[in-house]
Amino acid sequence: MHKYGGSSLATPGQVRHAAARISAARGRGSRVVVVVSAQGDTTDELLARARGFAPHGDSREADQLLATGEVASAALMAMALHERGTPALSLTGGQAGVRALGRHGSGLIDRVAPGRILGLLEAGAVPVIAGFQGVNSSGDTVTLGRGGSDTTAVALAAGLGAERCEIYTDVDAVYSADPRVVEAPRPLRHIPVDVMAEMAFTGARVLHSRAVELAATHGVETLVLSSSTEGPGTVITGTYQTALETAPAITAVTHDADVARVLVHCAGTAPDMAADFLTVLAEYALPVDLVARSGPHEEEFRMGFATRRSELCEAAPALERLAGTLGGRIRIDSEVGKVTVVGTGLLNRPECTARMLRALSDADIPTTWILTSQIRASALVPADRLNEAVRVLHTAFGLDAGAARSTACSGAE
Known part of the structure; x- marks a missing residue:
């Protein structure tokens, strides 16, 4: 299973590059199913157009409109594969057997009926599926909300019994913090699925938490890879290959400005x-x-x-x-943001939360509400100090590239 995000398909050259990767995988004997997002900023542009006609919402028709972004992307990818001599067929979510429940704009995948996809694979073709959408019991299009294309890919991988789901994006791995905010974050080569789910929920934009949770439920190994370069990327599985008690407590710092x-x-x-x-x-x-x-x-x-x-x-x-x-x-x-340290065993290591709050206080960054769990500690900070808070915590927990990793949160070794 390959999934390509919108930023990886923004130009004709990028679409052709992805098509070359898909054709190469098929040439190595793999049966490939592809899920695509809308190109570039297409979804935002369509949403703005919808609001021009229905500022107070018309959810069914908005879904009809928004779904066309992924449909167009799938058709263009199929054409790019044809251009390379690779047989392919584009499908809407409904044509691919994705059945959805719930409200327009925030549907949930209920089940997958993969018969048509399996038929195309048996015929030697590459199914290219529009993500972010399914159909309800009335046959109406229902979009799946934030992270819908990631969720589509993992759901189809589970329904097809795929070996793994490869998510191709514009970064080469999941990092210990947003590379646009922190100067030297570490690439994370293996992440346990529960930690990745918390990272996604608390602001990491690489993969949506719904997709991670679905992968965990159905045992789908997920890889995050660069769409433009070769490299190991990040493997997200149910286990983490490292020493137990000596593993560093904190894996990453995430942030969310949409709070x-x-x-x-x-x-x-x-x-x-x-x-x-x-x-x-x-x-x-x-x-x-x-x-x-x-x-x-x-x-x-x-x-x-x-x-x-x-x-x-x-x-x-x-x-x-x-x-x-x-x-x-x-x-x-609305003048707040959420900063989070994500790791393992944090309730058994209360010093982690103490270190987090101490570091923010030393930087004169005020905190308001705080939440702790076994996997994360979150705090609300002023919106205009959010990026600074990420950098402070990334350094405080020794996550900067080249820094010595600490197995403790107290600062005492």
């Missing part, structure tokens, strides 16, 4: 208030993080959480209406 902090304040203390607000967010497929709420015996209800700023605008009116019916209000703070 809003939401504060809810209501006069009443009805026991189901938190569930009511989380239900609204679930209806809009908005993930929540860093959740805290007041206790059952307090005289007022208070709740705070972080979510995606870019997608909150649609849900905000519903949250405000709910707060109003409960005699309360909400406040949204």
Whole structure:
């Protein structure tokens, strides 16, 4: 299974380069299935055009429109393969057997019916499938939201029993931090799947957390590789080949600028208030993080959480209406970002969180809400200090290329 991201297909030359790679793999005897994203900024351009006609949303028609970006990309890739003498056929998600459930714009893959793909492989052709989309029980196109093409590729790999899923992108590996923010990040050659899922959720843009979770569930080995150069890339599996107790606790530092902090304040203390607000967010497929709420015996209800700023605008009116019916209000703070250290065994190593907060404090970067788990420690920081926070933590945990790795978080060796 090969998957090519939009930045890897932005120009005709890049499409032809990817086609050459696919043809070479087929020439080595591999049966290749290809999933593609829309080229370059096509999805953003289509979304802007849709908003010009329906500023308040028309989700079904928006999905019909947005899906055409991947469909066009698949057709062009099939043409590039034909140009090389490689038989190929482009398919929409529905034609490829991807069945989806849920709301337009944030669908979930329910199942894969791979009969047509298998038929093309038996005939010696390369199926080229438009990612980011499936069809529902009514036959309507449903797009899969953020990371939809990655998720399509892993779902098809699982449905076909593929040996592995190769994700081709514009970076040559997953790094210990964003190379655009940190001067000398380390390439990570092997990452355990649970750590990669947290990295993806907390801001690493290389691979989406939904795809990682799907790969873990179905045992699909996933590789992140450069679409333009040769190299080992990063292997994401269920195991990590390293010493156990002496493994460095922190693997990477991630960051997410697409964050809003939401504060809810209501006069009443009805026991189901938190569930009511989380239900609204679930209806809009908005993930929540860093959740805290007041206790059952307090005289007022208070709740705070972080979510995606870019997608909150649609849900905000519903949250405000709910707060109003409960005699309360909400406040949204968009001037924050989330910085995270990701690793293993962090609850058993509380010194990791202490070191994180100490390093940020020493740099005079204030933190507000904090979350810790066995795999990560996250904090909200001012948006205009986010990149600086990444660099501070990357250095503090010895992740800079050439620096000695530490197996501890306290700084004591």
